[in-house]
Amino acid sequence: MSGDDDSSGWQLTESDPGVFTELLKTLGVPYIVDDLYSLEPDSLAALQPLHALIFLFKWLPSTEGEPDVSTGRYDSEFPGFFAHQTVNNACATLAVMNALGNIPSLPSGPQLADLMSFTTGMDPQTCGMAITSADWLREAHNALSPPSAISLDGLGLPKTTEDAYHFVVYLPVMGSVYELDGLKAYPVRHGEYEESPEGWLKRAREVIEHRIGTYPTGALEFSLLALRDDPLPSMQSQLKRLQDAGRDSEASEIIVKLSNENAKRERWAFENSLRRHNHMGLVHALLLALGKAGTLDAAKEGAKKVMKTRVERRKELGMGDMDED
Amino acid sequence: MASESRNILLAFKAGRAFRREGTNYVDPHPAKGAVMLVNGEDGLLHFVWKDRTTGAEEEDLILFPSDASFAKVTQSAWGRTYVLKFLSSNQRHFFWMQDASTRRDDEFVGNLNRLLDDPEIIPVWDSRQPEASTSTAPPPASAGPSGAAPTPEQLAQLRSLITSMGASSTANAQPQADDLSLGDILTPANLIPLFTSHPNLLPAIFPFLPPDVPPTADSLQRTINSPQFRAAVRDFDRALRTGLLGGLVRSLGLPEEAGTGVEAFLRAVQAQAAREGGGDHMQTD
Numbered sequence: 050m051s052g053d054d055d056s057s058g059w060q061l062t063e064s065d066p067g068v069f070t071e072l073l074k075t076l077g078v079p080y081i082v083d084d085l086y087s088l089e090p091d092s093l094a095a096l097q098p099l100h101a102l103i104f105l106f107k108w109l110p111s112t113e114g115e116p117d118v119s120t121g122r123y124d125s126e127f128p129g130f131f132a133h134q135t136v137n138n139a140c141a142t143l144a145v146m147n148a149l150g151n152i153p154s155l156p157s158g159p160q161l162a163d164l165m166s167f168t169t170g171m172d173p174q175t176c177g178m179a180i181t182s183a184d185w186l187r188e189a190h191n192a193l194s195p196p197s198a199i200s201l202d203g204l205g206l207p208k209t210t211e212d213a214y215h216f217v218v219y220l221p222v223m224g225s226v227y228e229l230d231g232l233k234a235y236p237v238r239h240g241e242y243e244e245s246p247e248g249w250l251k252r253a254r255e256v257i258e259h260r261i262g263t264y265p266t267g268a269l270e271f272s273l274l275a276l277r278d279d280p281l282p283s284m285q286s287q288l289k290r291l292q293d294a295g296r297d298s299e300a301s302e303i304i305v306k307l308s309n310e311n312a313k314r315e316r317w318a319f320e321n322s323l324r325r326h327n328h329m330g331l332v333h334a335l336l337l338a339l340g341k342a343g344t345l346d347a348a349k350e351g352a353k354k355v356m357k358t359r360v361e362r363r364k365e366l367g368m369g370d371m372d373e374d
Numbered sequence: 375m376a377s378e379s380r381n382i383l384l385a386f387k388a389g390r391a392f393r394r395e396g397t398n399y400v401d402p403h404p405a406k407g408a409v410m411l412v413n414g415e416d417g418l419l420h421f422v423w424k425d426r427t428t429g430a431e432e433e434d435l436i437l438f439p440s441d442a443s444f445a446k447v448t449q450s451a452w453g454r455t456y457v458l459k460f461l462s463s464n465q466r467h468f469f470w471m472q473d474a475s476t477r478r479d480d481e482f483v484g485n486l487n488r489l490l491d492d493p494e495i496i497p498v499w500d501s502r503q504p505e506a507s508t509s510t511a512p513p514p515a516s517a518g519p520s521g522a523a524p525t526p527e528q529l530a531q532l533r534s535l536i537t538s539m540g541a542s543s544t545a546n547a548q549p550q551a552d553d554l555s556l557g558d559i560l561t562p563a564n565l566i567p568l569f570t571s572h573p574n575l576l577p578a579i580f581p582f583l584p585p586d587v588p589p590t591a592d593s594l595q596r597t598i599n600s601p602q603f604r605a606a607v608r609d610f611d612r613a614l615r616t617g618l619l620g621g622l623v624r625s626l627g628l629p630e631e632a633g634t635g636v637e638a639f640l641r642a643v644q645a646q647a648a649r650e651g652g653g654d655h656m657q658t659d
Contacts, residue, residue: 057449318586319587319593319596320600320602322584322585322586322587323584323587323597323600323602323603324602325584326583326584326585326602327606328582328597328602328603328606328607328610329606329610329622329626330581330582330626331579331582331583331597331603332556332560332606332607332610333582333626333628333643334578334579334581334582335560335565335579335598336556336559336560336640336643337578337643337646337647337650338568338572338575338578338579339559339564339565339568339647340643340644340646340647340648340651341572341575341647341650341651342568342571342572342575344564344567344568345559345640345643345644345647346644348559348564349554349559349640351558351559351564352554352555352558352559353553353554355554355558356553356554356555356558357553
C-alpha cells in the first residue's frame with residue numbers, strides 16, 4: 050500500500066485455498082490447495098498424494114515475540130530450492146514457490162520452469178529477489194487482490210484490515226522433513242522420516258503440533274493448507290472404471306465426492322470473480338435502487354441508530370470514539 | 375506563530391506519515407493537513423504542517439537555505455509519499471499529498487524545493503487553473519519582498535485557497551456530519567426485501583455484478599453477503615470520509631460535491647433516484 054517501502058508493487062492477497070489454486074493454475078501446475086481442518090492421519094490420508102503443508106499464522110498482539118519453537122536445525126547446505134522473502138505482501142506466493150521448487154519432476158508451465166532453472170544455484174537472498182522481480186509472477190499474484198485498493202489508492206488510506214500472516218512450508222526433501230520459512234536464514238531440517246504408509250506426514254504432524262503447542266493459549270491464529278494433486282482427473286477415471294465394471298454403489302459414492310469437489314470449484318470461481326471486481330458501481334447501483342424504492346431514508350435512519358449504539362458501546366468500553374468506522 | 379508580519383510563501387494539502395518503529399514502513403496518518411512554507415516574523419524560513427481540521431500548527435521547523443529538500447519516496451507504491459530531509463542531520467519527516475488530483479504534485483514540489491534552496495525566489499505557477507475548482511488548493515503566490523502587485527491570477531488562486539481551506543474547516547465544524555456508515559445501509563436485511571419487493575429494479579443492478587457471474591438475483595444475494603463486497607463497501611465508506619472523492623464520484627454521474635462525505639454522497643444518490651425515478655422507473659406499488 051501507500052508508504053509501503055518494500056512491497057515493490059506486490060499487493061496483499063487473501064490466504065484462501067481458492068486464491069492459491071488459481072495461482073497454481075496460472076503457473077501451469079496441476080495441483081490444488083485445500084484447507085486442512087485436522088492433522089489426524091485419516092484426514093491427511095484422504096488428501097494424498099500430498100506434496101506440502103503450508104502453515105500460516107499470526108500472533109495476536111497480546112503476546113510479545115515468538116516463543117522458541119525450534120525442534121530442528123538450520124541446514125546451510127540445503128540441497129533444494131529456497132528463496133528469502135525480499136518484498137512485503139509476496140509471502141503467500143513465495144511460500145508456494147518454496148514448495149514447488151522442491152517437488153521432483155514437477156509438471157509446470159514454461160514460465161515457471163524457466164524461472165526455476167534461472168534460479169538454480171542462487172543463494173536464498175538473490176533467489177528471493179529474482180523471484181519477486183518476475184513481472185509475470187507478480188501479475189499472477191496481484192490478479193486476485195481487490196481492485197478497490199487500486200481505484201482508491203491515491204487517497205493513501207491507512208489500512209485497518211491488513212492481516213500480517215506469516216507463511217511457513219513443510220515438505221519432504223531427500224528423506225527429511227524440512228521447514229522453509231522465507232524470513233529465516235536457512236531451511237530448518239526436522240530429521241529423517243520413517244518409511245511408513247503415512248510417510249513424511251507423520252513427522253510433519255509431530256513438528257507442527259509441537260509448534261502450535263508452544264504458543265500460549267489464544268495467542269496464535271493459524272490455518273493449515275495442503276498442496277495436493279488435483280483430485281478431479283483421478284476421480285473421473287475412477288468413476289469410469291467403476292461404472293464400466295458395473296459397480297454401481299461404489300460409483301455413486303464417487304459421484305457424490307465429484308459433485309462436492311465441483312461445488313467447491315464453483316464457489317472458488319465465484320469468490321475469485323468477486324475478488325477481481327471493483328464493487329464501486331454496484332454500491333452506487335444498490336443505493337440508487339434503495340432510493341428509487343423509497344427505502345433509502347429509512348435505511349439511513351436505521352444506520353444512524355446502529356452507529357450511535359456502536360459509539361456508545363465503545364465509550365462504555367473505554368475505547369473513546371477514536372476509531373469510528 | 376500566527377502574525378500578520380509573517381508571509382506564506384506556499385501551501386498545499388498534505389498529511390503526515392510516520393515510520394513504523396523498527397521498520398522501513400511509513401504509514402500515512404489520516405488527518406487532513408497542509409504543508410506551508412512561511413517567512414516568519416523572526417525573519418527565518420519555517421516549514422509548517424497545519425492540521426486543517428483543528429487549525430493547529432503541529433509542526434514548525436526552522437530551515438536554513440539549501441539545507442532541506444522535499445523528495446518523492448520512490449519505493450512508495452502509490453507514488454505520493456514525500457520525505458523532507460536535511461543535509462545537516464538524519465532527521466526525516468514524511469508527508470503524503472492530499473490534493474484530490476495528482477496533477478499539480480510536481481508543481482508544488484518543484485516550487486517548494488526552489489524556495490527551500492532560495493527563499494527569495496518568486497514561485498512560478500501554472501496559470502491554467504480549472505475554473506471554479508474547489509477540490510484543488512492552489513497556493514497563494516507570494517507578493518514577495520519586491521512588493522510587486524499580485525496578478526489577477528494570483529488573486530484568484532488566493533481566493534480559491536481560502537475558499538477551499540475555509541470550506542473544509544466549516545465541514546469539520548460538525549464532526550458528527552457523517553454519523554452513519556454505508557456498511558450499515560447496504561446490509562442483507564435492507565437489500566433482500568428490496569430484491570423481492572422491487573424485482574423491476576434488478577436489471578439496472580445486474581450490469582454492476584462481476585462480468586463472469588450469471589446476472590441473477592441469486593448471484594446478487596451471494597455477492598452482497600460476501601466478505602469481498604463488505605470489504606469494498608468499508609473501503610469506499612472510509613474513502614468518502616476523506617472528503618476527497620470529488621473526481622471519482624463524477625464517474626458515477628454524481629456532482630463533485632457527492633465526494634465530500636458519506637451524507638453528501640447519499641444525498642446526491644437520493645436526488646439522482648428522484649430524478650431518474652420521475653421518469654420511466656416510476657413505482658406504482
